Amino acid sequence: MSVDQAAKREIPDATVARLPGYLRALGQLTAQDVLSVSSEELAHSAGVSSAKLRKDLSHLGSYGVRGVGYDVAHLTYQISRALGLTHDWPVLIVGMGNLGRALASYGGFATKGFKVVALLDRDPTLVGQQLDDLRVQPMTELESLVTPGEACIGVIATPAGSAQEVADRLVAAGVSSILNFAATAIQVPEGVHMRKVDLSTELQILAFHEQQRSGGMTDDLLEGAG
């Protein structure tokens, strides 16, 4: 078994979170037939500093050429490999409301290393409907759709009230990676990876900064009343 430079284990979380951005920027360069890119240029299109980019890439191995830059195709491959995107991952979407349908018909999956394999909903009026080339299935099918041993990513796009129950069933069925779009925190056992995407949260963070900008003058009045 060869020990090559990329075998360096333990890529920092902050780095992993940025690799998809680099991959996307590299994709745009590939589309423009650019063959080679410097850390400065790539960092700029990904919206980070060049020092950060170089440090991030150094955790994957030494894939650049000093004095020249990075080979776009080779770096694309190395990042894809680091992220585990050399084969497609099956994705199962639960909840076919407005958001679930938007996610299901989002084309970006196929090219990005994922394939939606099943759509589920509790509502009998939605079950059976065709979305692109998939048919919405009832919740009772959930357990039969997850092949134990074969990894699969579960996406929760249900109302907040059902999210925990759906998560529990996904976990029980053997899903160990969950992406939660429901507007609630869900609890998962240790060992299950859960990420949350939430519109309200993002808007509230923006509101905070917007408020900081316009100054705390209204706040000062309130402080007095304490």
Place this chain on the structure above:
Amino acid sequence: MSVDQAAKREIPDATVARLPGYLRALGQLTAQDVLSVSSEELAHSAGVSSAKLRKDLSHLGSYGVRGVGYDVAHLTYQISRALGLTHDWPVLIVGMGNLGRALASYGGFATKGFKVVALLDRDPTLVGQQLDDLRVQPMTELESLVTPGEACIGVIATPAGSAQEVADRLVAAGVSSILNFAATAIQVPEGVHMRKVDLSTELQILAFHEQQRSGGMTDDLLEGAG
């Protein structure tokens, strides 16, 4: 000028990012008529450690009671105030594809400190359509919808190819907070706050960890050397 405990500016970014989660957990407690909560309980429902919660809240001021816990209503108010949610922020959504429509009809806005005030799309066949109580307007209206001086949050839900152009127009019109759902990085001038939400990125991060799980056995060889 009064200097009380809450006057401490500079709430750490990591804390700001978690405040919405605490607010949501408090909302659930309020709905259950719970009047008081300990850091342990609140932290658990928000999915963080109690030490982290207490440290976070300490940046806002001392709103707990030692030996007792936090008053749910009062803490809700203080966090809302810290985030700038004591009044509603106007939100403008650009791009009425599947995702834009899902965002527009997402009810969670109103109760969370935001109000969608305008929907825009480039496609003439979408312009004029009614979504809830708003009518989709043409892109030419963008500049007239942003009142200079009055803060407003712009949401980009267009295809990747139009995102940068839309961002440029929003910024030129005076929008200084942007939430980008398009699958591309966009550049904004210094002083404009931009946050990005992206499905592919989240799935790719999950894929990385899923791969680590199943591929971890090769790592054992390296451990031996340590």
Place this chain on the structure above:
DNA sequence: TCCTGTGAAAGGTTTCACAGCT
């Protein structure tokens, strides 16, 4: 000369553990 890769320094975040108040 050019640009990558990387130690070292600086900065930020989380956890610990306990002082201090009810």
Place this chain on the structure above:
DNA sequence: AGCTGTGAAACCTTTCACAGGA
């Protein structure tokens, strides 16, 4: 006793600045 608020320690991330290879 019970629980918050907080220094200090541990840990993680970013930035700096330059050694080193093309």
